Amino acid sequence: MFEISLRYKVDSDSESACSNSEAESDEETDDSDDSPKRGVQRRRLKNQKASRTLKGTPRAPRNTPRSTPNIPSRHDPRPSPASHLEEARSRLHVSAVPESLPCRENEFSDIFGFVESKIVDGTGGCMYISGVPGTGKTATVKEVIRVLEAERDEGNLNAFKFVEVNGMRVTEPRQAYVEILKALTGVKATADHAANMLDNMFTHPAPRSDPVVLLVDELDLLWTRKQDVMYNIFDWPTKQKAKLIVLAVANTMDLPERMMIKRVASRLGLTRMTFQPYTFRQLEQIVASRLKGLKVFDGDAVQLAARKVAAVSGDARRALDICRKATEIAEEKTSDSKMVTMMDINSAVEQMFCSPKIMAIRNLSVQEQMFLRAVVAEFQRAGIEEAQFSKLYDQHQILCRFEGIHSPTMTEVAALCYRLGSIRLLLVEPGHLDLSMRVRLNVSQDDIMYALRPEGSSDL
Amino acid sequence: MEVANQECMDSEDFTLGKTVICRETQIKTLLALFGQRCHMTPGSIFVYGHTGTGKSLVIQSMMRHYKLPHIFINCVECSSLRFLVEEILNNLPLQDVSNSEVDADADDMNPDNENFVRCEDLTDFVRTLKSLVSDNELGKETLYIVLDKAERLRSTNPVLLPALLRLQELSGLNICTILISEIVWEKFRTGTGFCEPYCLNFPDYTRNELMEIMVLDCPATCEPELYSLYVNMVLSVFHMVCRDLRELRHIARLNFDYFIDPVKTEECAPSNTRKLWKNVEPHLKKALKSVYLREVSSRQWELMQQAELADGDASQAVVALPRAHVELPFYSKFLLIAAYLASYNPLKCDRRFFAKYSGKKSRRMAKLLKKNERASNHLLGPKTFPIDRMMAIFYSIIDGKVVPSAHIYVQISSLVSLHLLSQVGGDDKISAPKYKCLVTLDFIRNIARTVQFDIMRYLYDFL
Numbered sequence: 001m002f003e004i005s006l007r008y009k010v011d012s013d014s015e016s017a018c019s020n021s022e023a024e025s026d027e028e029t030d031d032s033d034d035s036p037k038r039g040v041q042r043r044r045l046k047n048q049k050a051s052r053t054l055k056g057t058p059r060a061p062r063n064t065p066r067s068t069p070n071i072p073s074r075h076d077p078r079p080s081p082a083s084h085l086e087e088a089r090s091r092l093h094v095s096a097v098p099e100s101l102p103c104r105e106n107e108f109s110d111i112f113g114f115v116e117s118k119i120v121d122g123t124g125g126c127m128y129i130s131g132v133p134g135t136g137k138t139a140t141v142k143e144v145i146r147v148l149e150a151e152r153d154e155g156n157l158n159a160f161k162f163v164e165v166n167g168m169r170v171t172e173p174r175q176a177y178v179e180i181l182k183a184l185t186g187v188k189a190t191a192d193h194a195a196n197m198l199d200n201m202f203t204h205p206a207p208r209s210d211p212v213v214l215l216v217d218e219l220d221l222l223w224t225r226k227q228d229v230m231y232n233i234f235d236w237p238t239k240q241k242a243k244l245i246v247l248a249v250a251n252t253m254d255l256p257e258r259m260m261i262k263r264v265a266s267r268l269g270l271t272r273m274t275f276q277p278y279t280f281r282q283l284e285q286i287v288a289s290r291l292k293g294l295k296v297f298d299g300d301a302v303q304l305a306a307r308k309v310a311a312v313s314g315d316a317r318r319a320l321d322i323c324r325k326a327t328e329i330a331e332e333k334t335s336d337s338k339m340v341t342m343m344d345i346n347s348a349v350e351q352m353f354c355s356p357k358i359m360a361i362r363n364l365s366v367q368e369q370m371f372l373r374a375v376v377a378e379f380q381r382a383g384i385e386e387a388q389f390s391k392l393y394d395q396h397q398i399l400c401r402f403e404g405i406h407s408p409t410m411t412e413v414a415a416l417c418y419r420l421g422s423i424r425l426l427l428v429e430p431g432h433l434d435l436s437m438r439v440r441l442n443v444s445q446d447d448i449m450y451a452l453r454p455e456g457s458s459d460l
Numbered sequence: 461m462e463v464a465n466q467e468c469m470d471s472e473d474f475t476l477g478k479t480v481i482c483r484e485t486q487i488k489t490l491l492a493l494f495g496q497r498c499h500m501t502p503g504s505i506f507v508y509g510h511t512g513t514g515k516s517l518v519i520q521s522m523m524r525h526y527k528l529p530h531i532f533i534n535c536v537e538c539s540s541l542r543f544l545v546e547e548i549l550n551n552l553p554l555q556d557v558s559n560s561e562v563d564a565d566a567d568d569m570n571p572d573n574e575n576f577v578r579c580e581d582l583t584d585f586v587r588t589l590k591s592l593v594s595d596n597e598l599g600k601e602t603l604y605i606v607l608d609k610a611e612r613l614r615s616t617n618p619v620l621l622p623a624l625l626r627l628q629e630l631s632g633l634n635i636c637t638i639l640i641s642e643i644v645w646e647k648f649r650t651g652t653g654f655c656e657p658y659c660l661n662f663p664d665y666t667r668n669e670l671m672e673i674m675v676l677d678c679p680a681t682c683e684p685e686l687y688s689l690y691v692n693m694v695l696s697v698f699h700m701v702c703r704d705l706r707e708l709r710h711i712a713r714l715n716f717d718y719f720i721d722p723v724k725t726e727e728c729a730p731s732n733t734r735k736l737w738k739n740v741e742p743h744l745k746k747a748l749k750s751v752y753l754r755e756v757s758s759r760q761w762e763l764m765q766q767a768e769l770a771d772g773d774a775s776q777a778v779v780a781l782p783r784a785h786v787e788l789p790f791y792s793k794f795l796l797i798a799a800y801l802a803s804y805n806p807l808k809c810d811r812r813f814f815a816k817y818s819g820k821k822s823r824r825m826a827k828l829l830k831k832n833e834r835a836s837n838h839l840l841g842p843k844t845f846p847i848d849r850m851m852a853i854f855y856s857i858i859d860g861k862v863v864p865s866a867h868i869y870v871q872i873s874s875l876v877s878l879h880l881l882s883q884v885g886g887d888d889k890i891s892a893p894k895y896k897c898l899v900t901l902d903f904i905r906n907i908a909r910t911v912q913f914d915i916m917r918y919l920y921d922f923l
Contacts, residue, residue, distance in 0.1 A: 414646040415656075422653025431649035432614070 085327045085338055088296045092287070092324045094317050097139055102289045103282040104140050110273060111144045115245055119148070119160050119211050124237030124244040126268050130253045131275025134315030137249050140275075141215055148213075160211040167221030173229045176222055184212065195232065202242040211243035219250040220259065227264050234267040277314025280306040286316055287323055296327065296338070301345045308349050322348050357443050360423060361451035367408055368416050369452055372425070374399050376445050389417065390435040476518075476525040481676075482669040483518050486662055490522060493658065494636075497528075497601045501636040502658045503628035506610075506648075508641050509662030512705040515640045516608055518662070523604060529553040530604035535612040541620055545585040548605060549577040552589075554596050582623050590631045602634045610639035614648060621648065626655040664703055667695060674709055682720065686730050690719045693737055697744040702752070711747060714761055718743040721769055786878075786903075791862070792871045793907050796897070797915060798854035799881055800904045803842035803897035805920045810849070813918050814856040836921045838901065844884045844894045847872070857913065 081087035090096065101108065111127065118125050131137050151157040163183040165176050177194035181187055189197060214233070216222070222229045237244045252258070253274055256265040278286070283306035291297060305326070309319040323340075325348040330340040361372065374395035378387045381395075393413050400407035408416075414431075417439065421428035427440040441448070474484040474491075494501055507515050523530040531551050538544035577592070579585050593599050605627070607613065613621045628635045637657075641648075645659050665673065671691055678687035694712045702708060719740045722728045728735040750756040756764075788796065805813065837843070855862065862868065875881045876895070884894045899907075908915040916922050 411644070411646060414649070418649045418651075418653065421651045428651045430651065432647045434647060 083331075083338065084294055084296050085331050085340075088291055088294050089324050089327050091290045091294070092320050092327070094320055096290075097142075098290065101136055101139055101143060102285050103278065104136050104275075107136075107140050107273060107275060108144060111141060111247070112147065114271065115144060115148060115213060115247070116157070118243075118245045119158055119213075122158070122211060122243055124211075124239070124242045124246075126234055126237050126246045126248065126271060128256065128268055128272045129247060129249045129275065130251065130255065130272070132277055132313065132315070133251060134313065134317040135275040135277055136316060137275050138217060141247055141249065145213065145215070158211065160213055162213045162215070164215045164217070167216070167218035170222075173222045173224045176216075176229055176233070180214065198236070199232070202236040202244055203239050205241050205243065209243065211245065213245045213247065216246060216248045219248045220252070220255055223259055227261055230260060231264045231267070234264055234269075238267055278310060278316055278319075279314070280310035283310055283314070283316060283319045287319060290320075296330075297323070297340045298342060301326070301340050301342045304342050305345045305349070308345075308353075312353070318352075322352060325352065355447075357425065358447055358451045360425065361443070361448060364420075365416075366405065367412070368420060370399055370403070370405075371396055371413065371416055371420065372448050373452060375426070375439065375441060376448055379441070379445065386438050386440050388435065389414070389437045389439060392417070392439060393435075476521045479521050479525075480514065480518055482665060482672060483514055483662075486518055486660065487522065489660060490518070494528070494602065498634075499602070500628075500634055501602050503635075503655065504625045504637040504639065504657035506639045506641070506645050506657040506659045507662065508644055508659065510664055510703075511642055512707070513662040513664060514705075515662050519606055519638060519640065523606070528604055529598055529601055530606055532606045532608065534608045536609050539612075539616070541582070541617045542580060544616070544620070545579045545582070546577065549579055549585065549588055549592065552592055552598070552603075554592070554598060582619060586623075586627070586630050589627075589635075590633060593631075593633050593635075599633065602636055604636050604638060606638045606640065608640045610641040611643050611648070613639075618650070622652075622654050625657055629655070665705060667699055670695060670699075670703070670705060670708065673705060674712060677709060677713070679716070683730070686723070689733060689736070690716065690740075693719070693740055694744065697741070697748060698752075701748065707752070710758070711744075711752065714751060714758060714765075715740065715743055715747055717765055717769060786880075788907070789871065790911070791858075791868060792875060793911050794858050794913075795850070795854055795868070795871055796875060796880055796899065797904060797908055797911075797913060798850050798857060799845075799875070799895060799897040800899065800915070801853050801857075801918055802845040802850045802895075804837045805918070806837070807849070809920050810853070813920075814853055838921050842896045842898070844896050846892055846894055848892070850895065857918075 081090055111129070114125070114127055129137050129141065145162050148157065148160070149162065152159060161184065163180055165179050167173075167176070170176050170179060172191075174191035174195070177191050177198055178189060181189060181194040181198055184198075184201070187197070216233060219230070222233070224230075233246060233248075236242050237246055248268070253272075256268050260268070280303070284302055287297075287302050287306065302323070305319055305322045309315060309322065312318075322345065326340050326344040329344045329347055330338060333344075361369070364372070371392070374392050375387065377399065378391050378395045379385055382391075393410060396413055397407050417426065418428060418431070420426045421439075424442050427442050429437045429439075431437070474487045475481050476487065480487065490505075493505060507519065509515050520532060522528070523532070530553065531548055533544065533547055533551075535544070538547050577588060579588055593603060605624075607624070613624070623630065624637050624639075627637055639657065645657070648654075671688065674691045674694075675684060675688045678684050691712060694708065694715070698708055698711060702711075719736065722736065722739050723730050728739075730736075747761070751758060751761045801813075851864070872881070872895075876883055880897070880899050881895050882898050884896050904915060
């Protein structure tokens with residue numbers, strides 16, 4: 001043992017005088033060796049680093065740079081809208097959030113009051129905000145914050161910090177800690193360390209620290225098995241000295257009861273707010289507010305779009321999309337009056353809401369349609385919504401013989417079965433099961449029969 | 461650019477320098493698909509056929525004969541995605557390497573080498589491949605990636621096979637992926653859809669083609685006519701059961717001494733076909749039963765052959781006993797017999813076989829009982845039985861008093877570890893384990909004979 005360490009010393013001494021290339025050969029033994037002088041060691045570390053980078057060079061120089069995904073930048077400024085329709089389209093874009101959200105005044109004032117009172121009192125609290133997508137939850141909260149920040153800048157309100165975490169944007173729930181810490185202090189740390197630092201910061205805050213408003217968007221994605229992330233986020237505001245105001249946003253109303261353990265749910269508290277889906281009048285008002293001063297839409301046209309959307313989901317984004325699509329359709333028209341009429345809205349709605357499956361079935365080849373018929377026939381014969389491929393093949397042969405068309409081989413039928421599977425009209429199992437593979441429909445039988453009915457009977 | 465293909469097309473020679481015969485159609489099709497060197501080929505070609513139909517041979521000798529840049533990879537060796545892609549990247553027939561092929565293999569496979577290209581995933585693979593190939597002269601020609609035993613690719617990674625099939629499209633290079641497999645393309649498909657390859661079938665060799673190929677390895681000491689006569693004899697015995705070229709060649713090589721011996725000793729003339737056939741036929745029939753089934757190894761067969769030919773007395777030849785013969789302790793034998801009886805006899809007739817006073821049973825009743833049963837238990841396979849039943853049978857068939865000591869129970873578990881019994885549903889080892897007997901009837905009869913126990917009397921199926 002002693003001998004070996006001695007040899008190390010000799011090696012390292014001679015090595016320190018040597019060039020980089022020799023250090024490379026002794027790299028592994030260096031790690032276990034801690035006796036030599038500091039200076040030598042530091043020098044050798046440097047050598048190691050150099051050799052390591054040498055080693056990693058690939059055989060051929062890469063002329064294509066390692067691609068990291070990024071958003072392409074805009075070179076030319078956005079063209080200013082030329083016509084009324086283009087102007088309308090840019091205003092109807094989902095990203096053009098207006099200064100004040102119409103139809104959400106009550107919710108706005110509730111949230112505003114909640115956050116403002118907490119900031120003024122210097123206490124912490126939680127608020128849970130839920131509602132189906134497209135009801136303006138995030139936009140309202142953002143507006144509240146914007147107004148509060150304007151107040152703060154005018155000096156009417158105490159100073160506060162705003163931090164935003166989106167559950168969808170973090171790669172892993174515990175990364176939320178890192179995001180929060182970075183936004184608050186600008187320090188980067190590992191998730192564990194960040195959690196500790198945040199815990200410290202909120203349990204023993206500096207005496208004159210500012211209140212923090214934390215917006216947690218897409219809360220359901222921060223769910224972990226132990227729920228420690230959610231627990232911590234809702235636990236910090238309950239600390240005596242913490243001045244943390246948490247605004248949690250999620251889609252489902254019963255999320256605290258359904259997903260959270262009792263400990264977390266009780267800390268979340270009962271300050272809850274639900275954003276109801278927009279009614280058609282509200283949707284109409286939203287579109288109208290965006291188009292203030294422009295005369296491109298028929299009054300009835302907007303109402304139709306609003307009613308269609310309100311009947312299905314009440315999603316404002318969907319309503320705006322339909323209106324935008326309708327302006328595009330109106331632009332293609334050759335008539336002089338560039339007004340968006342009810343016909344345009346109607347075709348836009350049809351394009352966005354109709355099922356593509358029936359169109360797909362109608363455009364399949366003859367044999368593929370025949371196979372779908374065979375599937376339906378087999379289901380009706382057996383009374384089960386699942387069939388083996390061998391049975392379907394028999395049905396296909398029989399149908400082909402009835403129709404008097406060429407009956408394909410097993411290989412061909414398997415190929416078209418998998419093609420139908422790959423466009424998701426069928427649900428198929430992997431191919432190694434062969435004849436015993438089971439096939440199910442991904443469309444209703446009525447849809448198939450409706451799509452495949454002969455052209456003449458379409459009027460009936 | 462020198463076009464090797466063109467030359468060959470003109471001379472109409474599709475035997476690749478006489479190395480591959482009887483595969484003209486397939487070679488023609490492949491050549492037509494490959495086209496000239498700078499042409500784009502189909503992105504992927506799927507070659508399938510039975511074992512021993514010359515798939516790998518044709519592809520490999522085509523690559524070598526026309527000097528096409530290629531990589532040949534056996535998918536059994538590359539068990540994971542990473543192995544496979546690193547193997548491809550490190551064995552690219554790059555221009556500087558292809559001139560001196562020798563130095564390439566020696567150090568490239570060592571991962572510590574600084575030239576070793578590392579690659580973790582498919583994105584990285586495609587990017588590295590693109591940069592490696594386009595830097596080189598290789599970019600001007602079609603690069604062939606040949607994957608043998610491609611059925612293994614299905615189980616490694618779900619995205620690997622689709623990516624390899626559209627490698628041409630992904631990398632934007634002139635790459636052709638050739639998959640060689642023994643199973644049909646339908647069995648490769650998954651529910652998500654693929655880029656379909658061009659499928660090419662290699663049909664089995666006919667009998668005449670087999671003859672033609674097998675005559676090729678005629679030994680130098682023998683005239684080709686005589687050897688083709690011999691091959692014909694081999695095929696007349698073996699063609700019924702085996703069409704595998706490799707197997708047939710092996711059999712022909714093993715038995716050739718039997719055939720040539722009378723000619724050598726001038727017992728009969730080479731023209732006396734009838735006598736030669738009479739001489740070799742019993743040996744071939746015997747080979748079918750023993751060496752073809754690998755019950756006698758080829759080495760043993762050769763030794764037997766030498767002894768036989770030297771003595772000139774066939775009856776003295778030692779025939780190795782191929783049956784698996786297991787030596788077991790005395791009680792283990794009885795335990796195994798008991799397990800076999802429990803596995804193959806129905807529960808309701810235990811009383812009849814093993815109880816001392818089974819009670820009278822009329823003939824009519826017995827017949828009725830026999831009629832109700834659906835199929836022989838020996839056809840359906842063994843049934844599970846609880847250990848209690850096995851021990852009851854054991855005590856009734858063994859003579860004398862046996863103490864139910866730990867030794868007996870240890871022997872049961874050692875029978876399980878020898879795979880003569882198997883424990884079924886062994887969630888609870890202590891309370892009531894269930895077993896199944898895994899030995900064949902022949903095996904158990906041998907065992908029973910050694911302990912003088914007439915097992916056939918106790919088996920319900922043979923009564």
